[in-house]
Amino acid sequence: MSKVAFLFPGQGSQYAGMGKSLAETFPAAKRVFEEADDALGFALSTLCFEGPEDQLRLTENQQPALVAASTAALKVLQEKGFQADFVAGHSLGEYSALVAAGSLSFTDAVRLVRKRGQYMQEAVPEGTGAMAALLQLPEGKLDQILAEAAQGEVVSAANLNSPAQIVIAGHRGAVTRAADLAKAAGAKRAILLQVSAPFHCALMRPAQERLKADLDATEFRDLAVPLINNWRASEVRSGAEAREGLYQQVPNPVRWSDSIRAMAQAGATRFFEVGPGGVLTGLLRNIDSSLEGKKFGEAADF
Numbered sequence: 001m002s003k004v005a006f007l008f009p010g011q012g013s014q015y016a017g018m019g020k021s022l023a024e025t026f027p028a029a030k031r032v033f034e035e036a037d038d039a040l041g042f043a044l045s046t047l048c049f050e051g052p053e054d055q056l057r058l059t060e061n062q063q064p065a066l067v068a069a070s071t072a073a074l075k076v077l078q079e080k081g082f083q084a085d086f087v088a089g090h091s092l093g094e095y096s097a098l099v100a101a102g103s104l105s106f107t108d109a110v111r112l113v114r115k116r117g118q119y120m121q122e123a124v125p126e127g128t129g130a131m132a133a134l135l136q137l138p139e140g141k142l143d144q145i146l147a148e149a150a151q152g153e154v155v156s157a158a159n160l161n162s163p164a165q166i167v168i169a170g171h172r173g174a175v176t177r178a179a180d181l182a183k184a185a186g187a188k189r190a191i192l193l194q195v196s197a198p199f200h201c202a203l204m205r206p207a208q209e210r211l212k213a214d215l216d217a218t219e220f221r222d223l224a225v226p227l228i229n230n231w232r233a234s235e236v237r238s239g240a241e242a243r244e245g246l247y248q249q250v251p252n253p254v255r256w257s258d259s260i261r262a263m264a265q266a267g268a269t270r271f272f273e274v275g276p277g278g279v280l281t282g283l284l285r286n287i288d289s290s291l292e293g294k295k296f297g298e299a300a301d302f
Contacts (some may be wrong), residue, residue: 002269003085006077006100008021008070008205010254012201013277014062019069021299023049028079029072029184032106036068039107040114042069057286059196060117063092064110068275070275071106072097073296077274080302084110084272087262088228090280091117091254092161092199094246101275102241107134112246115214120250130172130181136164136188145185149178158200159254162286169198176280200253219221233258235266260287272296 022302023045033045036111048065055061069113070093089097095113096201098104104112134142143222148169149155155170155178168178175198179190198204213227220239227236229245233255260283273280273295295301 003263003267004083004270004272005088005263005268006084006097006272006274007280008087008096008100009066009275009277009280010089010093010272011059011062011066013275013279014056014066014069015241015276016049016053017084018048018065018276018297019045019197020049020073022069022072022076022297023301026076027080028075032072032075035106036064036110036213037183039110040064044110054178055194056108058117059121060114061204063113063117066092066276067096067099067106067109067113069111071099073274074100076302078295079161079229082272084225086226086228086266086268088259088263089230090256091230091249092226093275094227094230096248097227097241098220098223098246098276100225101227101242103221104218105240107285108218112211112214112218116207116211116250119210120199120204123205123207124197124203126196128172129170129203130175131158131169131193131195131198132175133189133191133193134166134182134187135167135191136177137166137182138160138186141182141185142166144176145181149174149181151177153201154198156201157253158198159256160258161207161254161256162283163257164286165283167193169201170203171198188215200251202251204251207268208247211250212247215247218243228259230254230259232255233262235262245294256283258292260284264288264291272292
């Protein structure tokens with residue numbers, strides 16, 4: 001029998017209006033947004049439903065907003081009888097996945113990612129870092145490009161998203177040099193991304209250390225369904241492993257392609273993207289076109 005995986009999106013999937021139709025249609029979704037407002041002490045729901053976009057894009061707002069919108073969608077699916085055999089989340093989405101797995105309470109998750117966003121934003125002075133997406137870079141070229149581009153600065157793989165898409169992060173100069181080298185090496189495109197910080201690289205170590213105290217103070221229960229984590233793309237079943245994975249993912253790359261392949265090898269053939277947007281469904285097609293992907297983030301998707 002084929003298995004089902006729930007996938008939870010990360011930063012970049014947000015948009016003003018997300019989750020509004022869910023909250024208006026399903027009481028279970030409305031309750032999630034009310035819980036988020038109470039947990040954070042401000043109207044996160046209004047920010048999700050109405051924007052403005054510039055406030056929603058702020059990392060410290062964007063992260064809890066996405067966890068809230070994803071959890072609202074999750075609660076609707078669970079109420080309708082949908083269950084997962086595996087869960088995984090892209091970067092920030094791993095917090096939503098741990099809520100789905102019963103390891104982390106929703107209120108703890110939104111509080112943690114609110115702080116995570118603040119720590120990440122403050123880790124690197126504005127303008128110092130950058131990220132770039134390398135599209136269809138020929139296989140085997142990445143390591144040489146990063147080594148040549150570094151010139152004493154940080155630049156490394158941040159998101160190993162699919163065979164056709166790798167995101168790099170680090171100091172702005174090094175990332176720009178790497179993007180130019182990638183194009184010269186045959187990449188179809190190399191695009192500097194509009195991000196507020198260089199996520200998932202060594203420049204995030206100050207944020208990682210600040211987050212540790214918050215993670216250590218939070219209860220992580222053993223998981224009801226296994227998580228495939230970002231850090232090692234390996235199966236996690238204990239609360240201690242879940243906490244360690246969230247700590248280690250901050251300065252390390254998101255191994256998304258490997259995560260999808262691990263679930264597929266374990267028997268997952270149906271993947272539901274639970275939350276705003278459709279980024280992960282698109283990546284799924286690029287990783288393995290035989291896998292079935294569907295998205296559920298708004299009432300009309302049901």
